[in-house]
Amino acid sequence: MLKEILKxxxxxxxxxxxxxxQIKVKYKKFLLGYLWTIIEPLTTMFVLMxxxxxxxxxxxxxxxxxxxxxxxxxIFFNSSLSNSTMSLIGNASLIKKIYFPREILTLxxxxxxxxxxxxxxxxxxxxxxxxxxEITYTILFLPVPMIILFLFSYGLALIFSCINVYxxxxxxxxxxxxxxxxxxxxxxxxxxxxxxxxLYTVYLTLNPLAVIIMLFRSALMGSALPDTxxxxxxxxxxxxxxxxxxxxxxxxxxEVVKRI
Amino acid sequence: MxxxxxxxxxxxxxxxIARSKASRFKDIAYRIFxxxxxxxEQIHTFKExxxxxxxxxxxxxxxxLGIIGRNGAGKSTLLRVIAGIYSPDxxxxxVQGNIGLLQLGVGFHHELSGRDNIYISAAILGLKKGEIxxxxxDIVEFSELGDFIDMPIKVYSSGMVARLGFSISMxxxxxxxLVDEVLAVGDEDFKRKSRQKIGEFREMGKTIIMVSHNIRxxxxxxERTIFLENGRIGFDGSTADAEKLYMERIAEKKQRRKALRxxxxxxxxx
Numbered sequence: 001m002l003k004e005i006l007k008x009x010x011x012x013x014x015x016x017x018x019x020x021x022q023i024k025v026k027y028k029k030f031l032l033g034y035l036w037t038i039i040e041p042l043t044t045m046f047v048l049m050x051x052x053x054x055x056x057x058x059x060x061x062x063x064x065x066x067x068x069x070x071x072x073x074x075i076f077f078n079s080s081l082s083n084s085t086m087s088l089i090g091n092a093s094l095i096k097k098i099y100f101p102r103e104i105l106t107l108x109x110x111x112x113x114x115x116x117x118x119x120x121x122x123x124x125x126x127x128x129x130x131x132x133x134e135i136t137y138t139i140l141f142l143p144v145p146m147i148i149l150f151l152f153s154y155g156l157a158l159i160f161s162c163i164n165v166y167x168x169x170x171x172x173x174x175x176x177x178x179x180x181x182x183x184x185x186x187x188x189x190x191x192x193x194x195x196x197x198x199l200y201t202v203y204l205t206l207n208p209l210a211v212i213i214m215l216f217r218s219a220l221m222g223s224a225l226p227d228t229x230x231x232x233x234x235x236x237x238x239x240x241x242x243x244x245x246x247x248x249x250x251x252x253x254x255e256v257v258k259r260i
Numbered sequence: 261m262x263x264x265x266x267x268x269x270x271x272x273x274x275x276x277i278a279r280s281k282a283s284r285f286k287d288i289a290y291r292i293f294x295x296x297x298x299x300x301e302q303i304h305t306f307k308e309x310x311x312x313x314x315x316x317x318x319x320x321x322x323x324x325l326g327i328i329g330r331n332g333a334g335k336s337t338l339l340r341v342i343a344g345i346y347s348p349d350x351x352x353x354x355v356q357g358n359i360g361l362l363q364l365g366v367g368f369h370h371e372l373s374g375r376d377n378i379y380i381s382a383a384i385l386g387l388k389k390g391e392i393x394x395x396x397x398d399i400v401e402f403s404e405l406g407d408f409i410d411m412p413i414k415v416y417s418s419g420m421v422a423r424l425g426f427s428i429s430m431x432x433x434x435x436x437x438l439v440d441e442v443l444a445v446g447d448e449d450f451k452r453k454s455r456q457k458i459g460e461f462r463e464m465g466k467t468i469i470m471v472s473h474n475i476r477x478x479x480x481x482x483e484r485t486i487f488l489e490n491g492r493i494g495f496d497g498s499t500a501d502a503e504k505l506y507m508e509r510i511a512e513k514k515q516r517r518k519a520l521r522x523x524x525x526x527x528x529x530x
């Protein structure tokens with residue numbers, strides 16, 4: 001299986017072209033072009049600052065950066081999943097034209113949003129400078145949640161894009177689940193002190209995204225790391241999801257091509 | 261002695277046709293309601309349909325093969341198996357060399373310009389950017405698109421899309437060219453040019469498989485033709501013999517239809 005996964009490197013030229021195509025299609029007709037990758041997290045941040053910070057008065061220290069460090073990974077997860085679900089059906093004409101490993105279509109959708117995600121990370125720089133947040137050695141751990149987040153999202157994207165060919169309702173279900181998950185993930189609240197102690201273990205074990213966001217926060221803001229056991233579980237779940245997603249995808253590939 | 265570049269052995273492709281989900285759901289609800297749970301599993305079964313079956317033939321390097329058959333006979337499915345898009349559910353298909361599948365307007369992104377689509381199509385076929393740059397001008401020239409090349413595909417006429425597709429596939433220089441009914445569109449001048457280009461391909465010793473309804477067209481290019489009937493090989497031999505058989509079948513069908521019409525007429529007058 002590993003050999004098959006690595007086969008994708010023969011197709012790196014194609015992956016590059018397809019990602020560039022998505023960027024072109026997406027931004028060609030947009031007046032503000034790339035600014036949109038920044039506008040989305042910023043506007044959501046301001047809305048949440050207003051609702052959570054001012055109306056509910058539940059703000060924490062450096063609330064803007066706190067929100068951003070949850071929102072930016074969330075927006076990547078949200079948009080890559082909701083868009084990659086349609087990645088196979090949306091490219092039916094390509095699939096019927098020529099053979100290539102079809103997971104490339106899902107991969108390029110996730111990669112496209114990952115590039116947006118990397119660009120929006122730059123948004124932290126002005127905030128860190130203005131709010132004079134101290135950068136500590138913890139920033140060196142930033143690649144860890146970034147890798148885990150990618151594997152987690154790609155694994156799920158593979159599964160959903162595949163199921164969506166059989167049942168088109170998948171797209172709706174995914175979008176609905178994402179809306180629920182937004183509230184179940186510590187984007188505008190913190191886990192410590194907010195999640196009841198009895199639920200703590202269940203919450204962090206069942207929601208890898210919570211741990212991933214906590215890791216982001218400790219890397220960027222120097223807040224406390226989640227317990228090692230949760231980091232371990234989350235990494236394991238993400239890697240397993242990636243392999244399971246790949247396995248499911250490959251097993252269904254032939255049938256998917258015929259049904260499209 | 262030239263070797264076989266394409267070898268198909270008992271190839272079959274099976275499609276599963278799902279019943280409509282609403283009716284399945286109703287069935288399940290109904291049977292559960294009636295307490296007949298044992299038959300719930302059966303509802304999920306799919307209807308199977310063999311688009312092609314028992315297809316065996318070999319093709320040597322440099323041969324030109326025509327495929328003819330009525331709508332739904334499995335011609336395009338067969339081409340897709342050879343192109344590697346469908347993997348056989350039964351039997352095996354061995355192909356040596358890279359393949360160009362020529363289909364009408366398939367695989368283009370309609371929001372993007374002809375230029376972008378050339379680069380994407382070529383990248384899908386495994387070309388590097390430098391290689392594409394080298395053939396880019398030839399593609400544009402052959403397609404006769406002129407300034408349209410920088411406009412999105414959605415403003416193209418169907419003939420223009422076909423020309424672009426044909427032009428891209430021809431300039432990528434595949435070892436095996438699969439042509440699926442592309443010569444049916446475009447103006448006479450372009451058709452002539454395309455035919456000439458395919459002829460050049462033949463002379464270069466490339467292998468060609470061509471699907472068409474138009475047997476006269478096959479006759480000028482292919483000495484051998486396979487006649488597909490309901491997903492099976494009905495005839496495999498010289499194009500002249502295939503033509504006879506095909507014409508016979510068409511005549512038979514016409515006669516049957518005529519007979520049916522007359523019976524209806526009689527029924528009505530009674």
